[in-house]
Amino acid sequence: MPLKIVYKPHTLHFRKEAGTSRGVLTQKTSWIVIVTDSEKPGVAGYGECGPLPGLSVDDIPDFEAQLADVCTIFNELDLEVFPFNLGIILEQLIPENLPSIGAGVEMALLDIMNGGQRMLFKNGFSDRGEGILMNGLIWMGSFENMLAQVEEKLSQGFTTLKMKVGAIDFEQECRILEAVRSRFDPNAITLRVDANGAFTAENAHERLERLGAFGLHSIEQPVKAGQHELMAGLCKTSPVPVALDEELIGVTSYREKFALLKKLAPPFIILKPTLLGGFTATSEWIEIANRLQIGWWITSALESNIGLNAIAQYTASFHNPLPQGLGTGQLYTNNFESPLTVEDGHLYYRKEIAWTLPGHALAEPA
Structure with a gap:
């Protein structure tokens, strides 16, 4: 064959x-x-x-x-x-x-x-209609635009929101977080933020202290990757639990993966299979994280529904209770039609809907 x-x-x-x-x-x-x-x-x-x-x-x-x-x-x-x-x-x-x-x-x-x-992985998501809990992503924009996105995600049933921070106006971003927290405590709405490495050695500690007032679940990649001493210190002292993201990209051998997580000791890591080399490579990170008692979740990386479907089915195999980052399928005007649907803050695979x-x-x- x-x-x-x-x-x-x-x-x-x-x-x-x-x-x-x-x-x-x-x-x-x-x-x-x-x-x-x-x-x-x-x-x-x-x-x-x-x-x-x-x-x-x-x-x-x-x-x-x-x-x-x-x-x-x-x-x-x-x-x-x-x-x-x-x-x-x-x-x-x-x-x-x-x-x-x-x-x-x-x-x-x-x-x-x-x-x-x-049907790459047969499990409750792909075969039996079970949903995957997700975070709703808030893109950077004006104060009014970002607040409107928050309202939209809340109306769609999301109970975890992830907001990009660090590149436009930090004071404005804090105002948005404060506006959400004034209405919903951490038991009602979980807030994550993603800095994409935008903080510096000079301002990271001060900004993390400010963010600590909002009862955040985690902050992704507060400073640029490769600053291991700085990142290890932030993972240890930040009032907001740190999640590594870009830090994992380009690290390929099992030994290097283990050494990195052992040294930095982050509370969480975030796994993007497309950026890490696929599912076999991602499974190595998961195995090491579990050994070191590090939490993790999986996110898509702006794939079409073809890639998103594969990543979602893989994710569902682990029964991870944390909200996953799989809400990118609705971003495009010309995505491939698929059985993937978002309902009440969850991703579902509806087998009765045909692929195009x-x-x-x-x-x-x-």
Whole structure:
């Protein structure tokens, strides 16, 4: 059953400008990879290679050429895939510096191994209609805009809100947090904030003290990655529990992962499979975090519904009670139609809703 792989770029367009500490996003390109089996006509496995601009290790000018090379090698090998050799194929085929390609190829192989039905992991979410609790994401913007987003998320049934902070006006951001807290105590609404590394060594302690007044669940990546002594100190002393995010990107070996978490000792880590190299790589982080009694949750990284579906099904396999960051599927005007729906602050997979996917005949390697 020689497998063949092709890819097709797909540029996703945001419904509204998405403000982050790294700038405003209006569109994002993903590459959809499609694996077929010559002995099973009409069956295809889909995955998504979606490097995140300004953040992914493989956000590089020649990304598509690198993906084309991987596809060429894959197609020359006449591969067969089984649970016992999936990890070997990925390790031998995908360079460590191309994590989003590893993630996308792994998704596609898992899909075709399971019949090409977009059912990569069979569990309560994918098969029995169980929901995944999520946080509602508040993008950066004006005070009025961000407050309107808060109202919208609360009306949609979200009980955990995540707000970007640190790049526009810290005083304004504190006012928004204060406005939410004046109406809802921490038992009613959980608040998370994400600084995307925007704080500095000079202001991080003072800002964390200010944020501590709002009863926050956690703060993601308060300072830029790579400042291990500073981050270790913040993890130890911050009145707001610290969650590492960007700090994990580019750390690939098991030994390096263990050493990093042992040294920094964060209360939480946040896992983005697309940025970490896929599910096998993410599972290593989870195993280490569990050993070190570090909390964790999983988030998508602006993938289309193809990648989001795979990540959500993987996430559901762990039965993690913390709210997950999987609410990005509604961001785009031209997302793929899928069974993924958001209801009352939860993500659901409604099997009665059909997928609309790009045909593999249209996707040819460069």
